[in-house]
Amino acid sequence: MEEQFILRVPPSVSERIDRLLSDEASTSDEIPLDLCFSEDGRSGTFVIGNEEFPASLLDLPAVVESYKTYDDCALVKTADIGQMIMVREAGDPAPNTVEYRHGLTPPMKDARKRRFRREPDLNPELVQRVERDLLNILSGRTIENGNEQQQEETVANENTNKKVSSTSSPATPVEKPEEEAPETGANNNNNPAEVEQERSESEDSDDSM
Structure with a gap:
């Protein structure tokens, strides 16, 4: 050429x-x-x-x-x-x-x-909607079902995002009730005669050894 x-x-x-x-x-x-x-x-x-x-x-x-x-x-x-x-x-x-x-x-x-046509003025939202419809057709879904499924997926994603945000937020501290001391220990500490008896028994055991 x-x-x-x-x-x-x-x-x-x-x-x-x-x-x-x-x-x-x-x-x-x-x-x-x-x-x-x-x-x-x-x-x-x-x-x-x-x-x-x-x-x-x-x-x-x-x-x-x-x-x-x-x-x-x-x-x-x-x-x-x-x-x-x-x-x-x-x-x-x-x-x-x-x-x-x-x-x-x-x-x-x-x-x-x-002889040459002008370039059409296209709406970006219309282009995105047609693109989604084509992707739905290629994936084997109908346009209506595909749009509904996309809406459901969008709602599910929003719910999961809300759950993640709620779990990630710091939890408020919960006041625990005061635990009561065991009764045996409390009774032993409150009865001085029993305390003296335990001490004498321990001393006798030490002498026997």
Whole structure:
């Protein structure tokens, strides 16, 4: 595949280029042709002879196929052309955008506005709802059942979150009732005679050992 582009020039420049490409150009003085662009790659200068013309690189609204033939019967595709270099007179204004409005043929006049539909303004909520419906269909659920199940899952998740938050919150301390001392110990401590008897028994056991 070759790299090609469309060169559109004013009528005066077109006549001079035709003379250069004709058979008589070999006998005439050679006229230099040059095309240079600036750093942005969109604006440049077209030079023919001693004259300079401003040029702009524009994007066509559609891709144009280029063919060539050697026997006027078989066509061979050589390139896909999507850009055009427009050469204009020095006083003509430069194009505002890099996208050219028109095509190369009369039916493609103002093609970007007449033949290309505008991008629709979509609601983000509608896009999310359609996305959920598609996921439900792919998972084998119907749209209504899928929405109900999603709502149930959402409610269940909210309930679990509430339970987790309630368990994670510090519990209020509960006052425990005072434990009563065992009766035996209390009675032994309150009866001094029994205490003395226990002491004497322990002393007798020590003497016997």
